[in-house]
Amino acid sequence: xSRLQVVSGKxxxxxxxxxxxxxxxxxxxxxxxxxxxxxxxxxxxxxFETEALPxxxxxxxxxxxxxxxxxxxxxxxxxxxxYLQMFYKLxxxxxxxxxxxxxxxxxxxxxxxxxxxxxxxxxxxxxxxxRSGRFAYDYVVxxxxxxxxxxxxxxxxxxxxxxxxxxxxHNQAQAVMRVLKSPETAVHLVTLLExxxxxxTVDGIAELRSARLPVGxxxxxxxxxxxxxxxxxxxxxxxxxxxVARSLSSAGLGGARRGGRAERLVDPLLTQAxxxxxxxxxxxxxRAVLTELGLPLHELPLFAEGMDLAGLYELARELREQGVS
Amino acid sequence: MSRPDPAHTHDPARHHxxxxxxxxxxxxxxxxxxxxxxxCGSGGVGKTTTAAALGLRAAERGRKVVVLTIDPAxxxxxxxGIDSLDNTPRRVKGIDDSAGGELHAMMLDMxxxxxxxxxxxxxxxxxxxxxxxxxxQSLSAGFAGTQEYMAMEKLGxxxxxxxxxxxxxxxxxxxxxxxxxxxxxxxxxxLDGRLIRLLTAPAKLGGRAGMKFLNxxxxxxxxxxxxxxxxxxxxxxxTFVSAMDTTFGGFRTRADATYKLLQAPGTAFxxxxxxxxxxxxxxxxxxxxxAAEDMPLAGLVLNRVHGSGADRLSAERALAxxxxxxxxxxxxxxxxxxxxxxxxxxxDSSGSPTSETPAPAAAPASDGGSPxxxxxxxxxxxxxxxxxxxxxxxxxxxxxxxxxxTRDRFTALHPEVAVTEVGALPGDxxxxxxxxDIGDRLxxxxxxxxxxxxxxxxTRPEASA
Numbered sequence: 063x064s065r066l067q068v069v070s071g072k073x074x075x076x077x078x079x080x081x082x083x084x085x086x087x088x089x090x091x092x093x094x095x096x097x098x099x100x101x102x103x104x105x106x107x108x109x110f111e112t113e114a115l116p117x118x119x120x121x122x123x124x125x126x127x128x129x130x131x132x133x134x135x136x137x138x139x140x141x142x143x144x145y146l147q148m149f150y151k152l153x154x155x156x157x158x159x160x161x162x163x164x165x166x167x168x169x170x171x172x173x174x175x176x177x178x179x180x181x182x183x184x185x186x187x188x189x190x191x192x193r194s195g196r197f198a199y200d201y202v203v204x205x206x207x208x209x210x211x212x213x214x215x216x217x218x219x220x221x222x223x224x225x226x227x228x229x230x231x232h233n234q235a236q237a238v239m240r241v242l243k244s245p246e247t248a249v250h251l252v253t254l255l256e257x258x259x260x261x262x263t264v265d266g267i268a269e270l271r272s273a274r275l276p277v278g279x280x281x282x283x284x285x286x287x288x289x290x291x292x293x294x295x296x297x298x299x300x301x302x303x304x305x306v307a308r309s310l311s312s313a314g315l316g317g318a319r320r321g322g323r324a325e326r327l328v329d330p331l332l333t334q335a336x337x338x339x340x341x342x343x344x345x346x347x348x349r350a351v352l353t354e355l356g357l358p359l360h361e362l363p364l365f366a367e368g369m370d371l372a373g374l375y376e377l378a379r380e381l382r383e384q385g386v387s
Numbered sequence: 388m389s390r391p392d393p394a395h396t397h398d399p400a401r402h403h404x405x406x407x408x409x410x411x412x413x414x415x416x417x418x419x420x421x422x423x424x425x426x427c428g429s430g431g432v433g434k435t436t437t438a439a440a441l442g443l444r445a446a447e448r449g450r451k452v453v454v455l456t457i458d459p460a461x462x463x464x465x466x467x468g469i470d471s472l473d474n475t476p477r478r479v480k481g482i483d484d485s486a487g488g489e490l491h492a493m494m495l496d497m498x499x500x501x502x503x504x505x506x507x508x509x510x511x512x513x514x515x516x517x518x519x520x521x522x523x524q525s526l527s528a529g530f531a532g533t534q535e536y537m538a539m540e541k542l543g544x545x546x547x548x549x550x551x552x553x554x555x556x557x558x559x560x561x562x563x564x565x566x567x568x569x570x571x572x573x574x575x576x577x578l579d580g581r582l583i584r585l586l587t588a589p590a591k592l593g594g595r596a597g598m599k600f601l602n603x604x605x606x607x608x609x610x611x612x613x614x615x616x617x618x619x620x621x622x623x624x625x626t627f628v629s630a631m632d633t634t635f636g637g638f639r640t641r642a643d644a645t646y647k648l649l650q651a652p653g654t655a656f657x658x659x660x661x662x663x664x665x666x667x668x669x670x671x672x673x674x675x676x677x678a679a680e681d682m683p684l685a686g687l688v689l690n691r692v693h694g695s696g697a698d699r700l701s702a703e704r705a706l707a708x709x710x711x712x713x714x715x716x717x718x719x720x721x722x723x724x725x726x727x728x729x730x731x732x733x734x735d736s737s738g739s740p741t742s743e744t745p746a747p748a749a750a751p752a753s754d755g756g757s758p759x760x761x762x763x764x765x766x767x768x769x770x771x772x773x774x775x776x777x778x779x780x781x782x783x784x785x786x787x788x789x790x791x792x793t794r795d796r797f798t799a800l801h802p803e804v805a806v807t808e809v810g811a812l813p814g815d816x817x818x819x820x821x822x823x824d825i826g827d828r829l830x831x832x833x834x835x836x837x838x839x840x841x842x843x844x845x846t847r848p849e850a851s852a
Contacts, residue, residue: 366782
C-alpha cells in the first residue's frame, strides 16, 4: 500500500475531511500517520477542533487501537528557510534574506519553487527514518490542492526541473518526482454524486494518467441516504392522490377530503418526491460514470448536521470497513 | 413539473418580520449606470451559473452584455450552448432579443491575455524575445496570482473597449473569495517590487557611492538565489523583467488602475454563497473587506436554498406520522418489507428484505392473489409510500431549519446587506432555459426560507373526513 496518500477533489467536496478521516483510518492498530496541509487554510485545525497548527509536526488525534495522527501545516516560506538552512547553513543570513523579501520573492515568483517545497516536505516525511531504521510515519496523507490544479501541483517538479537545469532545486525536484511517480504514491479523488464534480474527476484522472502520476481511489463523499427506492418512485408517478390523502389522514394528519389538511399536504409532498426522484436518477447516472472508470470506488455518508470530530471517527471507521486501510 | 413550485407557494402573510433587506436584482441590471457586476464568493457556491443567469437576464431586458468567466471547467460554455469559450467574446444565440439586448460570453485564457499584453506593448522583435523567455512561459501558464491578475487585466480591457453596456465578471475559483482582490496586487508588487528592481539593476546602483553597501548585500543575495534556482533561471527573470519594464510600464501601476475601476461608480459587487456555514463565513469576510475598500456591495445571492410547500408540517410530526403508518405492518406481516414491496408471488424470496428489484406494487392486478388481497397490498404499499414521503419531508424540514439558522446568523452580523434567495434545483443547469429559470428566481424577490419558527399546527383540532 502506498505510503504517500494524496487527497484531491473539486472544491466543496470535503477533501480535507476525507483526508483527515483517511489519516485516522490508516493510523488504526498502532500505526502512525502524518496529515499534511499545503494551502495554509488551517482546515485541519478546524476539523480537529484545535488551535491553528504551527509549522511543526504535532500530534492531534489518537486512533482506535492506539495509533496516532500527527498534523503539519506546511508554510512554504518557512520550508524554504528550512531548506536553505539544511543546504547552506545560512543562519542569520537566512533571516536577512527574509527581511529583504527574497523568501517571499522566491516562493511566490520562482516558477514551481513553492510547489517543490510543499511536495518536497511531504516526500521528506515519507522517507524519514528513526534511529532504529524504522520509518518515522507509516503513512503520510496530504490534503492537496483541488482537482483542477492537482496535476500541475504534483508535476510542477518536472517544470522546475526543466527550468532550473542545475542546482539544488533541480536535484530536489528530481528526487521528489521519483517518489511521486512511483507506487509509493497514490492520488485519491473526492467527489460528490453530481455532474460537475464527477466530470472534474473524470478529467482529473485523465490528466493525472497522462502525467504518469499514480491514481488511487475515488471517494464519493456526502452520499445521502436512500429514503425512497425505485419501487416507491414508480408508485409516486401512478398513485391516485386521494389514496395518499387517505393514508395521510389515517396517520392522524387531518382530513382527506378536498381542502382537508391531509389532502392539502399531498401536492407538496409529491412535489418533494418528484424532486427526490430527479436527483435519484441523476445520482444513479453519475455513479455509473464513476463505476466505468474502473478504479476502487468508496462511498461515505452525508452528516446532515455538519461535520464534527465524532463524525470524523465515524468516517474513518467507514473507510476501514470498506478496506481502505 | 406540473405541480406548483414550492418556491412560490409561501403564504405572504407570514412574511411580517423581514430580518434582512431584499435584494432587487432587476433595477440593478436595468440601470444604465450599472456597468460592471462582479460575482464573488468561495468555490462551489454557483458563482459561474449566477453570473451567466444574470447576464442572460440583463440581455433579455435590453442590455448589451458580456459575461467574463474564469472557471476552467467550461461550465458556462455548456450552459450557453457554446461548445468552447475562448479569450474573445462570442455572441450567444437563442436568447430573446426582442428588447434589443445582446449576450456575449467569453472565458479567460490567462496565457493568451498575457501574450496579448506583450504583443500590444512591444515591437515584434522584443515581443518574440519575451514570449520565448522560459521564465515568462511558466509565469503566464499559471502562477499563484496570474489568473487573478489577468482577470483584472481582461476586465480593464473590456471596459476600455466600451462596446458593452454591462460587463458581468465571474471570479477565479479559489477557497478564499478575497484572493480575487489580493492576488493581482501581490503579483504586481512582486514583479515591480524593490527586490526585482535590485536584481535587475545592480550595475546602475553600483554607480552611486551611497549604495555600495546595499550592492554588496545584493550580490550576496543574487548569489544565493542563483545557487538555489540555478543561474540561468535568474538570468531569465532579469531579462524578462527588463524587457517588460521598458515596454509595459509597470505591473503594479496597471493592477492599481484596475483596482480603482472596481471602486468606481457603476461597479456593483454581488457576493454569492450557499446557506452553509463555511460559504457564509467567507461571504461575511468579503462583505467586511468590500466595506473597508469602499467597494460598492449590491447584496448577497444566497444560492441553493431549500423550501417546502408543506412547511407547516414540522419534521417531528411528519416522523411521528410516518412511524404511525409503518406500525401495523410489523403486527400483521411476517416477511417485513419484502412482502409489502413485492407482489404476492415473491413471498418465497424474502431472503432480501430490501429487495433492489423494482417492485410492481403499482400493478396490483397481478396473477396470484385474490382481488381483496391485492387491494390490501396496494393499500399497504401506499401507506409505505406515504411513510416514505413523510420521512422525506422530515429531512427537508430539518435541512430547511439548518439553512435558516445559518442565514439568520449572517443576517444578524450584517443586517445592512440586501439578500436574494435562490431555490435549490434538483439537477444541474445546462441550457438557456435553465439559466433563465435561475434568473427568474434571482429576481423573484421572494424568501425561500420561512422567517421564523412556525407554530405547531397540529395542536389545533380539525374536523376529519
